[in-house]
Amino acid sequence: MNFIDLLKRIPEICKTPETLPLEGKKLILDFVTWLGSLVGIAVPPWVLTLVNILVVIVAIIAVFLIMFALMSVWERKILARAQNRYGPNRVGPWGLFQPVADGIKMLTKEDIVPRNADKVVHFIAPIVMLVPALILPVLLPYGRGMVAIDLSVGILFFFAVGAGSEVAIFLAGWSSRNKYSILGAMRAIAQMISYELPLVMSAVIVALVAGTLSPTGIVEAQGGYQFGFFPNWFVFTPWGFVACVLFYFSALAESNRSPFDLPEGESELVAGHLTEYSGFKYALFFMAEYVGMFAINGLLVTLFLGGYQAPLPFLTFIPSWCWFFIKLAFLAFSLVWVRATMPRFRIDQMMQFAWKFMLPMSFAALFSAAAWHYAGRGLLGWGISAVLVAIPYFALGYFCFTRHHSADNRRYLFSE
């Protein structure tokens, strides 16, 4: 093997966009082997393992941090446009360097720790927040064969590690010794515990149908097309659609996004658990929230939107990993769209929504999925499944919302 051969392989790799990341990884490994041959030693397998791991870690972190940077400016752009403003357009072309400016600002800001704060915990909290967020992306399948760790208990792993962020929010809120912070922390925990249930339940439904907890297996189960054009994604089934919406809302709540941003609800709690954080620590929280949001939406893509599968058969020429990121971008856009539209829930309403609406609906979706599974995937199964989710939806919707609150139940009198 020599360097020229390696160089020659680059155009070859570029010709196969489908497996571009995989081939790139192989190229790096070969490059390391070649470097070893230069020194005159046979590169032992553990070095290659190490390099392999490092490449994957660096790639995932780099991709997610770049996405975070882009998202932070894109979100503001979309939000601004939805509000008929221009959004950031002063730093660089179309404001694209805004994240850089933000980063510099965050890094150079004074790091303030309240005098009464529990300093150790106050320091640890952002780290504890970031670590699970950065671990989560490892198990998402980004493309065919492109998964960092193909765990057989992947979904479980996701929820188990994701539980760490709750602890971090509690640490942040409690250590600040600020009433707003502690209220925000309490809200965060209450909210996360409540929404963990529908979140896990809707994932369980998919695991039930796909028969596996492995993300790759779930994506593979959604491959293929009905009638030659209709993708077999779970979101296009009645139960899958309901579970997907439930998962989406639970994911909003888990990542503290509007309309479930009660823990940092700025109109009541100033900034909740983030009130006493500034500078780099605040940036870490911010980063962790966004990366966590990407991760949980990546899981949504994996579970319901067919992961890296192309939506239509003739679109398969686009590499699979592109599809994953396109779907992720669409979800990110929808998050901002929701944020631009909705007011925030109140704490008790949010809990009621979780326990009285989301949880029963997730059970209904579970039954519906079971019916779909056993009644066959034809029209009959489709119909039964649809009825099984539609009836609870309208019933719960009526009893939870319409019965209590409706604009139609008000009368206004006029006097001349």
Added chain:
Amino acid sequence: MHELFQKIIALPWDQAPQWLFLIPAFVMLMGAAAAVMLRNLIHCALCLTLSFIALGVLFMALGAEFVGFVQLLVYVGAVAMLILFAILLTPAGEVAASNNPLRNFKFSRAFAAAGGATVALLVLVSLLGAIFFSPHARAVVPPAQAAIAPVKAIGENLLNHTLLPLQATAILLTAALIGAALLAKEEKKS
């Protein structure tokens, strides 16, 4: 020099050594010790959380991946949170301290602590004795197979061999949920 380098390289680095599980075990014990000893309740609970995480990792290191993740999910995600919540909801009031009947006996507290510690130590000694010196423990233990527990097998086992316990657990959990909700419900002020 070059030979030494070659030797280091030649070590079986890609196989995790047997003793690696001692790291999470150590973290776990430290966490548990801190959880027991610290005065600040929140710090206790946080150390307990650390201990739980390390215990989960230890389970994984021992090959029980599924149990490890369940441990993380249940203990870190739920139990630790419940404990933290309970600590915040039950601040130690001044009233409680002053009305403490045991306060009248100055030494009783220290005495109780010493007694508890003695009992715990005795239990520990007897347990360690049983583990290391009892003839039963010295019986030949088969060398560790590469024991793994595939998720599918666990699932099938749950629904085939242990279906009744599973259902009983489900009922128990439901009962616990309702019971806890009823217990914690605030009584209507008359």
Added chain:
Amino acid sequence: MTLTPQTVLDRVHAALPQARIELLNNPSPSGQHSLLVHRDDALEVAQFLKNDPELLLDYASNVSGVDYPDHLEAVYHLFSIAQKQGPIVLRTRTGDRSGDACLPSLTPVWKSADFQEREAFDLLGIRFEGHPDLRRLLMWDEFVDHPLRKDYVAPEDYEYEPTPHGEILAKISAPASQA
């Protein structure tokens, strides 16, 4: 019935003959003549004005304190929402400006007087007896004087902050030195 100060006065006289209440003329073109009620009878009269089925002055819109050279006054502008009439102006007078500056609070009758009576207490120093929560409203609790009194003198260096305006003010206030 049309509510005018005179009709109200007659009604009060008829119902509460012992109440010391008189009509005060207002020379202004506005013609808003007022009823001066003695402070000891004010609460009773107020209750009557609010509850009497003919008057139903249920809405105390405005309460203001006025500083006159020898006494302080609290002026209540009453309206009747039920009859859509008003205003009936009710005044009470303190004995003097400093030692005997108390008046009965009408907050128990009209809750709306709450903040405005506090304000009058704060800025004019009228002590309203029977007010549920008589604290300063706008000035801070440590403040001692009552700034709306005519004899109030603002301290010179009060929260002093140098502005170019200060210099100009000084020059304006001392025009003799320029000339």
Added chain:
Amino acid sequence: MTEADGAGAQTLDVSLGPQHPSTHGVFRMNVRMDGETVVKLQPVFGYLHRNHEKLAEGKSWLGSMPFTDRLDYICPITNNWGYALAVEKLAGIEVPDRAEYIRVIVGEMTRIQNHTAFLGFILGDMGAWGSALMYAFREREKILDLFEGLTGARMMANYMRFGGVRCDLPAGWLEKARAYIETYPAFLDEMEKFLTGNEILLSRLQGVGVMSAERAINGGLSGPVLRASGVDYDIRKVDGYGVYPRLKFRVPRGTVGDCFDRFMLRILEIRESIQILQQAFAQIPQGPILNPAVKTRGFKPPVGEAYGRIEGPKGELGFHLVSDGGEKPYRYHIRPPSLINLTLLEEMCVGTKIADVMVILGSIDIVLGEVDR
């Protein structure tokens, strides 16, 4: 941090404000909470106190006019109107017809922009990320542009004078205003589509901060807040000041008295204001805009006192003026609707959640410039 009160409940005292995102300025509430439920609430005022009433006693009668702009800085023109009306009562000044119509036009446009801004603000208090606020401000901006074309300033108009208005409508202004008001119902429909059906908004507003008509009257509430409680009381109808008796409009009132009624009442009032404006545009006569008998300099009303009030966008805005016949007011007292509408804040808030406090405060629609004066 936490403390046990006599009743045995574990409570938490939080000072919301004066630096807080949704207190509409520098307003502070000392809130005692049991969990997230409010058990006690004490408003604290005075952070924006300028002693406007004292300042006015040192200025000429006209000199206080620009200061009234700064009371309720969202709707300065109606403040001007209230003051001018009170002085006109005090001095017995007649106002020419054209000036009255101009007053009605700018006053109702002020009401529209105030209520529009309210729709945005209350959504902000509910935690929406400013979309409604931006739509509202977009439309408000267009009205402010019209104001700038008329009075020279977007907000600090200083437009009314005793016995009329300061300057006549510029050429083409009336047509522009009429054309703009034509487009307003469409915007309002869009806004209603955006807001009034939203389930989250409904559940946040309905049944929150309910106030009975009886308590509302006793507590001195006024304006839309009073009418939301079901009281039919509009000073434009009751006093019939200006040329309002000549204009046909309806007074909406609610039936429940909660935040949602207050919210909807603003929308209904905007629609009525549009009706009024269209009539005023059609009826406005030519003529003088200022009573020539009134002097600009050295204005001295006769001895006496007067209380004049108008139906401001936020409620009853009254001025109690006492004159000793001099160039300066002897006593100048404002009845600020924002302050007095806060009288019942505690009654509305106790028993609700902390998030509701913000919504209730938002539904009362206060401006701190007016509360603290």
Added chain:
Amino acid sequence: MNFPGSGIFKGMVVSAINLFGSYFDRAHAKRLITEQYPEERPTLPEASRSFPFLVFDGDPEKGIRCVACKICEKECPPQCILIEQDRDENGKLLRRPKVFNIDISVCMGCQICVESCPFESIRMDNIYEVSSYDRFDSLVLPKEKLLKSNEYYHSIHPTEAAETDARIEAARLKKEAAAKAAAQKMAAAKAAAEAKAAAEQSSQPESQA
């Protein structure tokens, strides 16, 4: 169509219309009304006002309309005007200001000085970029900075300036007419006096004679 969640759905549609609509709103008419300030400048309406300035006709020294009557200083509600009357070398007061300062950190642009000025001398400017790094001296505008020509006044407030000029012209004409009348009267009186004197003179010799 009133299924649970329909209100939220409608709201989402509205925000989406605004989101995409703002990209097709190049005319800056309906949705995007933000002005990109340093590049785009607002076209101010004629009535727009910010801070006062002093009008002069022709020459800034001689044509200054202000006569230092101090009415605006007295009427100004926040008292931000300072005027000192000029004197000639003999110490005699002149009808022009020596110092005319306006503290625009205090001025609130209420226009009361303009209304009270009997000499049409002080008028409202529409400048809006007056920020500075210094809170003190640069925010007190002296006479030199306040003096602006009548042409400038015409350029910012054409209608009002034309009215003012017409008023001044009318006043001037009236004054001239009065002066002329007075002059004529004087002349007539003089002539009469002269005639009388002449008559007297003519009569005197007669008498003397």
Added chain:
Amino acid sequence: MMLQVILAISAVLFCFGLLATLTRSNAIMVLIGIELMLGAGNLNFIAFWKFSTHPELLTGIMFAIFSIALAAAEAAVGLAIVIQVHRRLRSVNVNRATQLKG
């Protein structure tokens, strides 16, 4: 030897739990101690499973799973009781909760 080491670790963990349960008067600390002891038990199950002759039977794993479920239920009910006790007695001191003594 490895089994013994793991069992010893588990024994130490158990005794920490026991220590907390016996010496601390705060009910929450008692609960923490119980959780630690349950964790030690789980560790034992896993250890015995790993070194059993038939690991494919998964008996230890099953036990551990059920034990975790039970522990969760126990924690929920226990903490609910603690909160209720605190509400009545204004204290979480186990020495104060003597009303059931009779």
